[in-house]
Amino acid sequence: MFLIPGSSSPDRLPRIQRALHVALRCALLACAVTGVASPALAQNARVGTWATAPQAVxxxxxxxxxxxxxxxxxxxxxxxxxxxxxxxxxxxxxxxxxxxxxxxxxxxxxxxxxxxxxxxxxxxxxxxxxxxxxxxxxxxxxxxxxxxxxxxxxxxxxxxxxxxxxxxxxxxxxxxxxxxxxxxxxxxxxxxxxxxxxxxxxxxxxxxxxxSVVPDAPAQAIVAIGDSITDGMRSTLNANRRWPDVLARRLARAGRGDVAVLNLGISGNRLLHDSACYGERLVARFRHDALAQPGVRTVVVQIGINDINFGYVPPHAGLDCDVPHVIVTAPEMIAGYQSLIAAARSRNVRILGTTIPPGRLPPEREAVREAVNQWVRTSGAFDGVIDFDAALRDPAQPTRLLPRLDSGDGTHPNDAGYAAMADAVPLPLLLGAAR
Structure with a gap:
């Protein structure tokens, strides 16, 4: 298992410089991992069939x-x-x-x-x-x-x-x-x-x-990595209604039994900061949780709402899961996404970005979400984009989830919402066709 070591020196840099430092350090370390993933589907190559992301208690x-x-x-x-x-x-x-x-x-x-x-x-x-x-x-x-x-x-x-x-x-x-x-x-x-x-x-x-298994025929794995929206929070227990589950069934119905879908979401996870309760920051865990999965060919990244929100949560005594309470800007988040893109490409793995769904955010936080989504949609930095925001938002009030897709907390989809997310994934894009 490869873990990115911590460093205290970036903490003394301005925030944007610190985010860029993280991006560069992660990209360089990704290049240092022995072996390079190949997009070729090899006969008898081992492929992941199920996975979950370990986190600290x-x-x-x-x-x-x-x-x-x-x-x-x-x-x-x-x-x-x-x-x-x-x-x-x-x-x-x-x-x-x-x-x-x-x-x-x-x-x-x-x-x-x-x-x-x-x-x-x-x-x-x-x-x-x-x-x-x-x-x-x-x-x-x-x-x-x-x-x-x-x-x-x-x-x-x-x-x-x-x-x-x-x-x-x-x-x-x-x-x-x-x-x-x-x-x-x-x-x-x-x-x-x-x-x-x-x-x-x-x-x-x-x-x-x-x-992981040796499949009956050449196969590949799709990794979905992100926060609670990928982890399936507030979906039905024991029913496999998370959006990666629904996507796996959709692929099977389409005759693509050669594709696994692995869920590496962690509830509460952030792109740029660790948490005692919500796992390592995604820029740190990306290589070992996503790129090290056997047979991975494509990664779908869904992350960001917690980075936007947690800086505004008041500190409290006892176990404070939202530490550090850091207000994050759109340029800092974009730098984090760019580090993931660099790491994926150093391993010859395709990376698809997703827009951040609405979460009834106050205006200053909503501005960050909209700026990040605009960059995801228009920058061309990812190998393709899946628009979860468009799939889940209420056309009458685009800053909130469509009520019939809302689990009730304004942030997490219900089972129908997770199904809408899976349906929003263009299969040709997921499987490697041109954008």
């Missing part, structure tokens, strides 16, 4: 319960994933990206998921790591399982089960999974098929970062 004594990871030591965790690409050999990726000590997984398995925590008993397969059943993952690292013969079919859910004796609560998770996961009673229930072995539920993803 906020470490603060005043953190509320929803910002605390469940204690899982001495129990088995079972997590459900929906692959978007078929294949006959799978590797499962686990992440200890934000761990402070090694993570030891005693045993892990993969199975076809049935209802709830139940799995098909005949499908359970044990994972190995370097031919051993135990995995030891260093702090700040990730680890792939050994290749596992397994028939993966797009849309058929899989259950990843792991047993750990780790007594301390997890420090690496994906906070808002929009998918129920399950926790057993005390003991190793990795091979258990019955749901009754898993009496507790939670809605985070713990340590699990991705699955």
């Amino acid at each position: 906020a470490q603060h004594p005043a953190a509320p319960s929803f910002n605390r990871a469940p204690a899982v030591g001495g129990r088995t965790v079972r997590q459900i994933v929906y692959p978007t690409l078929s294949g006959n050999e799978v590797r499962v990726r686990f992440s200890n990206a934000f761990g402070t000590q090694p993570l030891v997984i005693e045993r892990a398995s993969l199975a076809v998921s049935l209802r709830g925590a139940a799995v098909d008993a005949g499908s359970v397969r044990a994972m190995t790591f370097g031919a051993q059943p135990m995995a030891r993952i260093a702090p700040g690292a990730w680890l792939d399982s050994d290749p596992l013969p397994f028939e993966v079919r797009a849309g058929t859910p899989l259950a990843v089960s792991l047993f750990t004796r780790e007594a301390r609560p997890p420090t690496t998770w994906h906070k808002i999974a929009q998918q129920t996961a399950y926790l057993s009673g005390a003991g190793d229930f990795v091979d258990a098929a019955q749901a009754s072995a898993y009496p507790k539920r939670f809605t985070n993803t713990l340590w699990l970062a991705g699955l």
Whole structure:
């Protein structure tokens, strides 16, 4: 896993210079990664079929319960994933990206998921790591399982089960999974098929970062990366109604079973600033969360509303997830987008930009959103543009979401809104045709 190191020197620069410094540093570091992604679709090349973005669990004594990871030591965790690409050999990726000590997984398995925590008993397969059943993952690292013969079919859910004796609560998770996961009673229930072995539920993803397959035919992955609007906040739990989910089904209906859609959104994420609760800034996590995905050919970037808003949120005592409270300008955001574009092109990966949907912003913030959207639409900097603003706004009041597409908070779409976003993606553009 490649992490961009922090630097204190840019903090002393004026804001626009600081943003440009970040852009240049990210672009240069992207060039230093060994290997260059190729747009060619190679036979037997491994391709991601499902992924999520690891983030740190906020470490603060005043953190509320929803910002605390469940204690899982001495129990088995079972997590459900929906692959978007078929294949006959799978590797499962686990992440200890934000761990402070090694993570030891005693045993892990993969199975076809049935209802709830139940799995098909005949499908359970044990994972190995370097031919051993135990995995030891260093702090700040990730680890792939050994290749596992397994028939993966797009849309058929899989259950990843792991047993750990780790007594301390997890420090690496994906906070808002929009998918129920399950926790057993005390003991190793990795091979258990019955749901009754898993009496507790939670809605985070713990340590699990991705699955990749050797597809039946040459294939590619599309990465959707961004904030809560890509993460699917306020969509229906366990229903796969996020816009990347709907897009994956749209591709399948169009006969494009050779294309995976991977969701690397993080709720609350910002383009230019880290958060204790909402993950690394996108310019820092872009290479390892997007460009390092197996088989990635195109990245769709959806980010920006939190950069515009968080600087105006009043600081407060305890766990303040909106730190730093920095008011961001349109030129600073544009510099951030340009750093993503440079990083993608250094790896020969196409990058599509998206406009920022309306969020009932006050005039000074709305001016920033409109300036950024104007640049995204007209600059020609991206390899193409998807107009999520046009897909979601109310024609009668363009600074707000169309009411029938609004989840109720004025910022996040509902299921119908996420479907409208997926429908707004031009498939020829997504798949590499000319703009």
